[in-house]
Amino acid sequence: MALIVHKYGGTSMGSTERIQSVAKRVAKWVRAGHQLVVVPSAMSGETNRLLGLAKTLAPAREDAAVQRELDMIASTGEQVSVGLLALALQAEGVPAISYTGWQVPVRTDSAYTKARIQSIEGDRVRADLAAGRVVIITGFQGIDDAGHITTLGRGGSDTSAVAVAAALKADECLIYTDVDGVYTTDPRIVPTARRMAAISFEEMLEMASLGSKVLQIRSVEFAGKYRVPLRVLSSFTPWDIPLAEEAVSGTLITFEEDEHMEQAIVAGIAFNRDEAKITVLGVPDKPGIAFQILGDVADANIDVDMIIQNVARDGRTDFSFTVHRNDYARTMELIKDKVQPATGAAEVQGDARICKVSIVGIGMRSHAGIASAMFRTLSEEGINIQMISTSEIKTSVVIDEKYMELAVRALHKVFELDVAKPGGVSEAPISG
Ligand code: ASP
Ligand code: MG
Numbered sequence: 504m505a506l507i508v509h510k511y512g513g514t515s516m517g518s519t520e521r522i523q524s525v526a527k528r529v530a531k532w533v534r535a536g537h538q539l540v541v542v543p544s545a546m547s548g549e550t551n552r553l554l555g556l557a558k559t560l561a562p563a564r565e566d567a568a569v570q571r572e573l574d575m576i577a578s579t580g581e582q583v584s585v586g587l588l589a590l591a592l593q594a595e596g597v598p599a600i601s602y603t604g605w606q607v608p609v610r611t612d613s614a615y616t617k618a619r620i621q622s623i624e625g626d627r628v629r630a631d632l633a634a635g636r637v638v639i640i641t642g643f644q645g646i647d648d649a650g651h652i653t654t655l656g657r658g659g660s661d662t663s664a665v666a667v668a669a670a671l672k673a674d675e676c677l678i679y680t681d682v683d684g685v686y687t688t689d690p691r692i693v694p695t696a697r698r699m700a701a702i703s704f705e706e707m708l709e710m711a712s713l714g715s716k717v718l719q720i721r722s723v724e725f726a727g728k729y730r731v732p733l734r735v736l737s738s739f740t741p742w743d744i745p746l747a748e749e750a751v752s753g754t755l756i757t758f759e760e761d762e763h764m765e766q767a768i769v770a771g772i773a774f775n776r777d778e779a780k781i782t783v784l785g786v787p788d789k790p791g792i793a794f795q796i797l798g799d800v801a802d803a804n805i806d807v808d809m810i811i812q813n814v815a816r817d818g819r820t821d822f823s824f825t826v827h828r829n830d831y832a833r834t835m836e837l838i839k840d841k842v843q844p845a846t847g848a849a850e851v852q853g854d855a856r857i858c859k860v861s862i863v864g865i866g867m868r869s870h871a872g873i874a875s876a877m878f879r880t881l882s883e884e885g886i887n888i889q890m891i892s893t894s895e896i897k898t899s900v901v902i903d904e905k906y907m908e909l910a911v912r913a914l915h916k917v918f919e920l921d922v923a924k925p926g927g928v929s930e931a932p933i934s935g
Contacts, residue, residue, distance in 0.1 A: 504536050504537055504538065505537050505538070505673075505674040505675070506537070506538045506540070506632070506671060506672070506673045506674055507532060507537050507538070507539055507540075507673060507674060507675055507676075507677065508539075508540045508541070508542060508664055508665075508667055508668040508671070508673045508675070508676040508677065509528075509529060509532070509539060509540075509541045509542070509664075509677050509679060510541075510542045510543070510544075510642065510660060510661060510663075510664030510676065510677065510678045510679065511525050511541065511542075511543045511544065511679050511738060512543075512544050512547075512660070512678075512679065512680050512681065512738065513544040513545055513546060513547035513548070513549070513550070514547050514680075514681050514738065515543070515679055515680075515681075515738040516543050516544060516545070516546050516547070516584045516587075516588070517546055517547040517548075518546070519587065519591075522584070522587050522588055522591050523591050523594075524742045525541075525543070525588060525591070525738075525742075526588060526591035526592045526594070526595050526597070527595060527742040527743070528679075528742040529541055529588075529592060529597070529637060530592065530595045530596075530597045531742065531743065531746055532746065533597050533637060535746050538632045539637045539638075540628060540632070540637070540638045540639075540640060540667055540668075540671065540673070541588060541637060541638070541639045541640070542639075542640050542641070542642045542660060542663050542664035542667055543581065543584045543585060543588055543639065543641075543642060543660070544580075544581065544584065544642050544643065544660040545580025545581050545583070545584055545643070546580065546583070546584055549580040549583070549584075550577055550580045550643075550657070553576050553577050553579065553580055554573065554576070554577055556576070557572065557573055557576050557577075561573075567615065570615035570616050571615050571651055573615065573616055573654075574615045574616060574618075574644070574651075574652050574653050574654045575652050577616075577643075577654050578603070578604070578641070578643065578644040578652050578654055580643075581603075581641035581642050581643050581644055581660070582603050582641055584641075585601035585602070585603070585639045585640065585641050586601050588601065588639050589601040589637075589639050592637055592639075597637055598634075598635055598636045598637065599636055599637040599638075599639060600631055600636050600637075600638060600639070601638075601639040601640075601641075602627070602628075602638065602639070602640050602641070603641045603644065604640070604641050604644035604645040604646055604652070604653075604663075605644075605645070605646035605650075605652060606627075607623060607624055607627060607628065607640060608623075608624055608645070608646050609623050609640075609644070609645035609646065609663065609666070609667075610622045610623070610624075610645060610646060610647070610648070611645035611646065611647055611653045611655070612647060612653075613647040613648070613649070613651065613653065614653070615651075615653055615654070616654060616656065617654075617655070617656040618645060618647070618653035618654060618655055618656075619655070620645060620655065620662065620663070620666045620725075622670075623666055623667060623669075623670035624670075625670050625671050628640070628667075628671060629671070640663070640667055641663070642659065642660025642661075642663040642664060643655055643659040643660045643663055644659075644663075645663075655721075656719075656721075658719040659719060659721075660719075661678060661718050661719040661721075661722035662719055662721045662722040662725055664676055664678065664722070665722045665725045665726045665729075665731055665733065666725060668726075668731045669725065669726070669729035669731045673731065674732070675731075675732045675733075675734060676726065676731050676732070676733050676734070677734045677736060677753075678718060678722075678733065678734065678735045678736070679736060679737070679738035680717065680718075680735060680736070680737070680738055681737075681738060681739065682716075682717055682735070682737070683698060683736065683737035683739075683752070683753055684698040684699065684717075684735055684736065684737075684752075684753040684754035685698070685699050685702055685707065685710065685713070685717055685735060685754040685756070685771075686698055686699065686713070686771070687699060687770070687771045687772065687915065687920040687921070688713065688771055688772040688773070688774075688911055688915055688920070689713055689774075689911075692774075692908050692911050692912065693772075693911060693912050693915045693921070695915070695921035696915065696920070696921065697920060697921055698753075698754060699754050699770065699771070700754065700755065701754065701755040701756070701757055702754060702755075702756055702757075702770055702771075703756075703757065703758065703770075703865055704723060704726065704727035704756060704757070704758065705727070705865060705896055706770045706771070706863050706864060706865055706896065707723050707756050708720065708723055708724065708727070709773065709861065709863040709894075709896060709897045710770075710771050710773045710863055711773070712773045712774060712775035712777075712859075712861075713771070713773050713774075717735055718733075718735060723756065726756065730758070732755065732756070732757055733755070733756040733757075734753050734754065734755050734756070735753050735754050735756065736749070736752045736753025736754075737752065737753060740752070767864060767866060767918075767920070768864050768866030768867060768870050768873060768918070769862045769863065769864040769866070769867065769873065769918040769920065770863055770864040770865070770866075771862075771863050771864070771920065772860065772861070772862055772863070772911050772914050772915050772918075772920065773860075773861045773863055774858055774859065774860045774861065774907055774910075774911055775858065775859055776828075776857075776858045776904055776907065777827055777828050777859075778808060778809075778825040778826065778827060778828060778857060778858075778859055778901070779825065779826060779827075779828045779830075779831035779834075779853065779854065779855040779857065780823055780824070780825050780853070780854045780855075780857050780889065780890070780901060781823065781824055781825070781826065781831075781834055781835060781838060781851065781852070781853050781854075782821060782822070782823040782851070782852045782853075782854075783796055783821065783822045783823075783838060783842065783843070783846070783848045783850075783851055784821045784848060784849050784850040784851070784852065785819045785820075785821065785848055785849025785850060786819065786820060786821070786822055786846045786847070786848045786849075787818060787819060787820075787846065787847065788815035788818055788819060788820040789818075792820075792822070792846065793810075793812065793822070795842065795845060795846055796822055796824075796838070796842050796846065797810070797824065799837060799838075799841055799842055800824075800826070800834060800837065800838075803833070803834075803837055805826055805827075805830045805833065805834055805837075806826065806827060806830075807824050807825065807826055808824075808825045808826070808827075808859075808892075809824060809825045809859075809890045809892045809899070809901060810822075810823070810824045810825075811823050811824075811890050811891075819849070823889075823890060825857070825859075825890070825901060828855055831853065831855050835851070835853045838851050839851050856903065856904045856905070857889065857901050857902065857903065857904055858901070858902060858903075858904040858907040859899050859900070859901050860899065860900055860902060860907065860910045860911060860914065861897050861898065861899040861900075862874075862877055862897065862898050862914060862918065863896060863897045864896060864897075865896050867895070867896050867897070867898070868895050868896060873898065874891075874893060874898040876917060876918075877898055877900070877914060877917075878900075880913050880914055880917045881900065881902070881910060881913070881914075883913075884906070884909055884910065884913050886902050886903075886906045886909065886910055887902065887903065888900045888901070888902060889901045889902060889903075
């Protein structure tokens with residue numbers, strides 16, 4: 504017998520018929536002898552509908568008093584879905600009880616609309632499980648110290664499910680969703696992209712630009728921190744597929760020392776078009792210049808991702824960095840109005856038509872030459888690299904956005920990601 508947490512997204516909960524099929528799937532796991540806690544989202548479209556109602560009455564969303572009510576309103580979507588699922592399970596002959604976040608309780612800080620979970624009380628849930636009930640807990644919501652209802656931010660039910668699994672020390676947390684797992688890259692760009700049977704937490708975090716479409720990335724951080732084995736799997740399989748098959752489907756997000764890990768050196772190719780590049784040309788090459796440029800940017804609460812500074816010529820140098828595209832206009836303005844006059848920079852250039860492409864893999868730690876294989880591949884395709892950054896398990900480049908698909912396809916091929924690798928027997932253990 505295992506203690507399993509299931510999380511169902513809005514699509515799975517989208518109608519009473521779909522809720523019935525969720526109930527049948529959960530009942531299958533119960534009949535196989537497992538204890539089940541289920542964390543569902545609101546019915547699809549419901550959170551948008553609720554927040555839309557609120558918007559007609561409260562245009563000023565930054566106001567704390569308004570934000571409190573937004574959470575009060577948005578949290579009701581999940582309250583409806585847990586109750587409906589409990590009814591559907593009872594109709595299946597499976598004892599079930601539903602709880603809201605405050606009944607458990609799921610304690611959070613007071614940051615309305617983006618609260619963070621602080622602790623989850625497990626006693627009540629454990630008592631129900633021991634009494635043979637399925638426990639259904641609202642995703643997305645909690646309660647702060649003063650008793651106000653909070654929500655965790657859009658997509659927050661994934662984090663709720665992982666937090667519940669961590670608090671109860673569940674054996675596995677299964678996230679049923681509308682994709683059937685995590686792929687080596689986006690299959691819409693590379694049709695031969697392969698679903699990974701397993702990926703490490705660290706890789707999954709680096710693959711965020713792809714992974715965030717699958718999972719709220721905070722839930723992965725949480726799972727890594729509390730060592731909760733996570734599985735992303737399809738909610739579109741028929742509910743009555745054999746449990747043994749369902750239990751190993753999708754992608755397991757796990758620890759690198761786990762024997763299930765594949766031994767690919769590069770696990771996947773991530774990319775995003777969310778960044779823009781700013782170059783400050785002809786700044787004096789002297790101590791403090793990076794601080795002078797980026798200090799102002801940081802003070803404006805703008806996150807900087809990649810940074811490069813060129814070698815100086817005649818006492819002057821060029822300095823480039825990237826910011827989120829949403830911050831691009833604001834950053835350009837700041838640099839032109841403040842930084843350029845203060846530093847005497849000759850010119851400021853901006854380019855929002857860039858993209859970042861990354862190769863990700865824990866095997867890169869112990870294998871030299873992976874980054875250079877990436878650079879060679881891009882050069883063979885005639886793609887100019889504008890910026891490079893590396894970490895232990897990732898190499899990222901900034902290129903012109905019009906070459907993004909070409910770059911992703913070429914790298915996917917070079918690193919043989921569409922060819923299934925044999926299990927991890929042929930290589931020495933990877934050391935940190
Ligand atoms: N219902 C919330 C949302 O739509 C939370 C979730 O679905 O994860 O964002
Ligand atoms: Mg979701």
